[in-house]
Amino acid sequence: MAPRKQQQIFDTTLTMLAETGYDRLTIEGVAERSGVNKTTLYRWWPSKAALVANALIEARALEFAVPDTGSLEGDLTELASRIAALLTTSPSGDIAVAALAASAGHPELATSVRGFFADRLARERPIFERAAARGELAPDTDLMTIVDLIAGAIWLRVVFRGLPADSAFVSHIVQTVLRGICR
């Protein structure tokens, strides 16, 4: 399948997930809306779960470039700003919340969400490798915890509390975590 067509299918899948929820999402519906034969879709993705899992990781709608600003603080501040932007703009914020919401009752989707977060962590790893190479970070630093503190605080503030994550908040949490990991 042409990459452009595949991207369109992924974006359609996630848009429909945000609109209708996982229960009402069907491969037939995605086929119809993206103008692709449903047998073609089934050949590429044997199940709705497989399609959503692939879309979560590959769709442009949830994409963000990993920053490279020249400093760990710069990179983490930019990363945190992009996570905040992703959660507070449409359709990405609705997609993220819908995927998480649906994973509550669907173990196969929970597996996809875990895959999404693992993929994100793998993509963010160069930030920490560059920081270690610059001597800004001990090589044995626990990256997942740094990401969980920063991304978790943004999720809680934005999605659970419904409060803004402005640049002052983003800088504050990044600086707190950075002071916290320096010994």
Next chain:
Amino acid sequence: MAPRKQQQIFDTTLTMLAETGYDRLTIEGVAERSGVNKTTLYRWWPSKAALVANALIEARALEFAVPDTGSLEGDLTELASRIAALLTTSPSGDIAVAALAASAGHPELATSVRGFFADRLARERPIFERAAARGELAPDTDLMTIVDLIAGAIWLRVVFRGLPADSAFVSHIVQTVLRGICR
């Protein structure tokens, strides 16, 4: 209504929320399962949203006592352990995730979830007041950010990643945040 009866209604409400989701939850269903006349329920809670909002804050299922161990680190470690336990045991974990999941498509439930988190922060405030009185914390410390970092990291680790939040992880995030807020 007798407090014991009210508690039973709240617990039934949240258990059914976790089991069936918000869409299929009805005041009639709660009435039937808790053996209370539905008109009685409607007299106390005019809507499903009002009942759930009240239940989230008052139900024993989501209750946790705010710790008082004598030190800020002890209190926050205990608080974080209790949040981790709440998210990883049944039915409280299922309830928390179901409430959050349903708030995605229901603005009135999102308001209840925000109320729940605001109520929790208010209950946690004495931890920080005692710490400030002991000289462990600057009086102008941003409490919400401390809670968001700690609770957010636990949510992300446990609910989004499906990984355990063991005592080593809990201690690690609390110590990181505490080092981060000390200047």
